[in-house]
Amino acid sequence: MLNQGLTTEQLHTNIQRVKERNPDLENIIGSFEELILAKNSLKEELSSTMREIKAPDMDRLASGVPALSDLDAGSRFPEMDTGFQRMLEALEAGFPNLKRETAALRLYIKNNPDISPKWLDSIIFGDDQTISDTADELNIDMEITNFMLEQCLKPYLETLSGKMSPYIEKMRWDQGYCPICGAYPDTTYLRQKQDNQEYLRAHGGQRWLHCSLCSYEWRLRRIVCPYCGNEENDSLEYFHEKNNQHERIYVCHKCKKYITCLDTSQLVDIPLMDLLPFEMLPLDIVAQDMGYHPIVPKLWSKA
């Protein structure tokens, strides 16, 4: 995990650096800043209060079933509502236009104290019905409801993936979806193997995928489409700007999907994974203009 062990101070510095590098994205980064900071402080508390989880079934994992499929994730967190409310406050601070929606959600949780664990399970299992019911009941757009729930549940999802990752790291995972929660990646990066070897260094790198939901990162071969598994090299391609070779778009001509990729081996500072999808936004625009579709469409990255 690229950002593992980042202190709050380092997080602040990194956010500022991303802002300086991308003055055009200051608004969107500013909006997510509160959420990232709130998420980080909540995660620190959650990792100590969370109930223990059992080791995943390695046979099922080996056959491609994500680890959280067998876990009632919602019941792992006592008093989930308090943390949820804190995330709603951060959401409201970053997105003042969602004031009505956050207020409605806040009231909804107050009246339905057991709903947040259910939402967590629904997000993990991709159970759109529960979320759509909530959206209908609150009279909020389905996409916005989904966005709000996902943002507020991030600290829980990331805590779960942090606890689960020691089991997963030991095994081989050849899928394009997350071994922990089963979601597809929102971006990828290349990383050089840092083993301080005594011979010449290769200038390539391993490809790591960043989960769009629980932020887990796993390694996948570079010559495979994470979405459809296509391995034919004549239908896989990548593009980059002439003078900016480290920011790339990997496309698959078979499924017409694309994913952005950052070659970190040429960078001074490692990227902040929470903000990397936003730094890559210009590439999203280009890829979509070329007729490709994002693997995970997000409110900010879809045309």
Add this chain to the structure above:
Amino acid sequence: MSKTFVIDTSRCTACRGCQVACKEWHGLPANETKQRGTHQNPADLNPYTYKLVRFSEHKEDGRVVWNFFPDQCRHCIDPPCKFVADTYVKDAIIKDEATGAVLYTDRTRYLDSYAVQEVVNSCPYNIPRLNTGTGILTKCDMCYGRIRNNMLPACVKACPTGAMNFGDRKDMLDFAQARLSKVKKDHPQARMIDADSTNVIYIITDKPNNYWKYAVASASAYNPQSRLGKLIAERVSKRSKRIA
């Protein structure tokens, strides 16, 4: 936090990838050179060569020792060249606080020949060179345009052995310390050069003079008794007091 290079000469194979990458990135023209019986080429830093791998050989216990030294501006924490230039033309030389890069601007062309000589003499590492065509003083600019965009300096990116390293000063100091302990196992004489005063830290395995006479800060590069020497000493002392 300022940025720092760590140049680990124990890993340098003198491929000169850094030297070529620097020239490529800055779009510097080739130099006409002569065969002088050494791989060091060109003979010295010049307005078209900001980075030069110096080759130095000597005999030790009947064995030839061949040392390589990728020479470049050290981006001093208190750059004497800037103090000197400031007394003649303000902002001819600037120091970027965010990165620690010491940058020679186009305004160096307004320095007269006497001032240029004083700036050159003030450098403890004998780095600045005058482009007589444009009248501009030249040297390594830390690939300022690249690092502001989070890209590694060209020399670091090109290095295939891990001799050239670059990052936040604190991380690089830790890295250099760790690397030095490792190198010392094979080379008990190994040491770091001027880590406290510059943003380019060298790890060397032999005596500094066996690399290059200006490998470490040379006190004789400028005369401390001259009017200018006293001025520099005064400024550095003021600055240190302010920091303290």
